[in-house]
Amino acid sequence: MKVLSVASEMFPMLKTGGLADVAGALPGALAPLGVQVRTLLPGHPKVLAALDAGAKVVAEWPLWFGGPARLLAGAAAGLDLLVLDAPHLHDRAGNPYLDANGRDWPDNAQRYAALAHAAARIGWGELKTWKPDVLHVHDWQGALVPAYLHYLGNGGNGGKKQPATVLTIHNLAFQGQFNAAVWPQLGLPDEAFSMHGLEYFGDVGFLKAGIQFADAITTVSPTYAHEIRTHRDGMGMDAMLRWRQAAVSGIVNGIDTEVWNPATDALLPARYGAQDLAPRLANKREIEKRFGLTADDSSPLICMISRLTEQKGIDLVAQHIDAIVATGARLAILGSGDAGLEAALRAGAQTHPQRVALRIGYDEPLSHLLQGGSDAILVPSRFEPCGLTQLYGLRYGCVPIVARVGGLADTVIDANDAALKAGVGTGIQFADVTAEGLLEALRRAVQLFRHQPADWLRIQRNGMAADVGWRSSAAEYAALYARLVAKESHK
Ligand code: ADP
Structure with a gap:
């Protein structure tokens, strides 16, 4: 052929x-x-x-x-x-x-x-x-x-x-x-x-x-x-x-599973596999240091790596920073794009300096660190033909929290009660790209992270076992x- x-x-x-x-x-x-x-x-x-x-x-x-x-x-x-x-x-x-x-x-x-x-x-x-x-x-x-x-x-x-x-x-x-x-x-x-x-x-x-x-x-x-x-x-x-x-x-x-492999990734301070995720903590500490966030192990550190555009739902995040912080989550955002959205996110980070941080720019090494140390990655896109960052997240045990659209719907299995019982969830999905949909998903993530650590670990491991190669x-x-x-x- x-x-x-x-x-x-x-x-x-x-x-x-x-x-x-x-x-x-x-x-x-x-x-x-x-x-x-x-x-x-x-x-x-x-x-x-x-x-x-x-x-x-x-x-x-x-x-x-x-x-x-x-x-x-x-x-x-x-x-x-x-x-x-x-x-x-x-x-x-x-x-x-x-x-x-x-x-x-x-x-x-x-x-x-x-x-x-x-x-x-x-x-x-x-x-x-x-x-x-x-x-x-x-x-x-x-x-x-x-x-x-x-x-x-x-x-x-x-x-x-x-x-x-x-x-x-x-x-x-x-x-x-x-x-x-x-x-x-x-x-x-x-x-x-x-x-x-x-x-x-x-x-x-x-x-x-x-x-x-x-x-x-x-x-x-x-x-x-x-x-x-x-x-x-x-x-x-x-x-x-x-x-x-x-x-x-x-x-x-x-995705390229050689470039994106947490066991061999030279861009991570600490490397790890699905058997032992403990080294991720050192990576999280490095993110907190570089982003100027306060360490708080009761609060999931959620990253975003994205073009800053409305397609990616960034406006929703920018408009609801206070409510997002109120769910108990912390945010580390890496991205560049629309100037108005950059400014709105920057204002949110200034209001919540310990809980929300923003890095403007395109930074491939930093994107690896974020996947290798954050607890979750948020992808609230309005439409998404396939999406890659949720696939890197799965591979790195960085739990994807995604809008149920396009490729995000096809590559993440929502860890609802039935999926948890069956042991198959790989992330969290929300159907409506609205403030309520987004906040409810974050509340579920915080609940699982804080109070159901065995389920959280299972979700991470399921994701790491998902077939994300070519x-x-x-x-x-x-x-x-x-x-x-x-x-x-x-x-
Ligand atoms: P799109 O192609 O619509 O921007 P995808 O999720 O399919 O969205 O691909 C985006 C790619 O660009 C991913 O590899 C992601 O890691 C990378 N990326 C996006 N923004 C940044 C950034 N600011 N720094 C580093 N990598 C980024």
């Missing part, structure tokens, strides 16, 4: 979000299952710099809207890459999507159309030496690939079999919608600018095109796959997704590819 993954970013070369982690982890997880993955990336300076010395030019494909472009094949960080090297599109340092002022690059439509078109050419066999069975494209940046295959495939490939296509949606909030003025730059026939093609309320919709034409549409958890088909969470795409219902499924993300999710992707290829060969 040969798969071309088409992504706009990939860990460890270039990362702005979870897409990069998935693109970086899946090839390694799929290899033992007999799936060979090559990844097509744009030639961002960081990607070109990471390519090893053996990289070769395998095609020269000047762009139809002008400018040279070539395709490089090589490896970086042990990953098998194809890189679209079109300097006028991608030779820009910094964030791949935004200019120095934080605005979308004005030619983003052309930039990712060029990437998708190159993927389609590889897909219909122009490389001669390597032709994928499946094109697995990610988010709006890859979403034109199924459209190019649909409209140009038969012309370009002399009638050869098309590869199957999978579109993975990592966050439906980003849809790649552009003014119709970009249309002539996309190299598609005019008939494609219609309701049944790429047109979306008068604009050009890249993600819409992918939803329209991909053979399979996945997102990063089963619950999010359901939610995006509802009016409430569908962000204007729900009707399309309902129409493609039979093609939609959810596969949860895994193995089972990779098997689901492999099974999906196999189903699509079998279907394609019967066409």
Whole structure:
């Protein structure tokens, strides 16, 4: 099975979000299952710099809207890459999507159309030496690939079999919608600018095109796959997704269980395993020291590691700091984002200096310490395609307290009475992302922590035993590819 993954970013070369982690982890997880993955990336300076010395030019494909472009094949960080090297599109340092002022690059439509078109050419066999069975494209940046295959495939490939296509949606909030003025730059026939093609309320919709034409549409958890088909969470795409219902499924993300392993994590002052959680106390003391919180072993130390946005429910926390402190919990918050939310949290921390502390910034080592020493991690998101911090929490015995949405609902088992009796709870969920829902969840956490230490320990250990790696999710992707290829060969 040969798969071309088409992504706009990939860990460890270039990362702005979870897409990069998935693109970086899946090839390694799929290899033992007999799936060979090559990844097509744009030639961002960081990607070109990471390519090893053996990289070769395998095609020269000047762009139809002008400018040279070539395709490089090589490896970086042990990953098998194809890189679209079109300097006028991608030779820009910094964030791949935004200019120095934080605005979308004005030619983003052309930039990712060029990437998708190159993927389609590889897909219909122009490389001669390597032709994928499946094109697995990610988010709006890859979403034109199924459209190019649909409209140009038969012309370009002399009638050869098309590869199957999978579109993975990592966050439906980003849809790649552009003014119709970009249309002539996309190299598609005019008939494609219609309701049944790429047109979306008068604009050009890249993600819409992918939803329209991909053979399979996945997102990063089963619950999010359901939610995006509802009016409430569908962000204007729900009707399309309902129409493609039979093609939609959810596969949860895994985490790197080597990087995130409390038994070997060099970023922790004290390492530990599920058998003996006592060393976590030394980590907690270090957090209290670094955050300036008073040690109080009757009060659970609850961390948050998050972008500070409304999606993540940070406003709710900021507005109810007094009530949160009144539950008996202490808060250590690490994050950055919305300036207003930062200010509101800072004010809360000033009111409760012993009980609430805030660190603004992005600090990977500190995030490990927080997972390795806090009693719990709070994730009150309004929507959450998959979420990673609750998975790290499970692995580190840092009990996740989560809103019952998206991937949070799928990866945490609520430790209600029945679950406690059955010995299966791994965290605490709350259904309503409201002050009352949040406070009730915190009260339950404080009660369990303070008065039911055996149950608390059981919850921690259940979480640490949960399967949060990539193995089972990779098997689901492999099974999906196999189903699509079998279907394609019967066409
Ligand atoms: P999203 O991708 O929506 O921001 P996820 O939970 O899927 O949310 O992934 C967020 C990732 O970023 C996690 O790996 C988390 O640990 C990390 N992270 C978020 N904020 C910070 C921060 N301030 N410092 C360190 N790591 C952070």
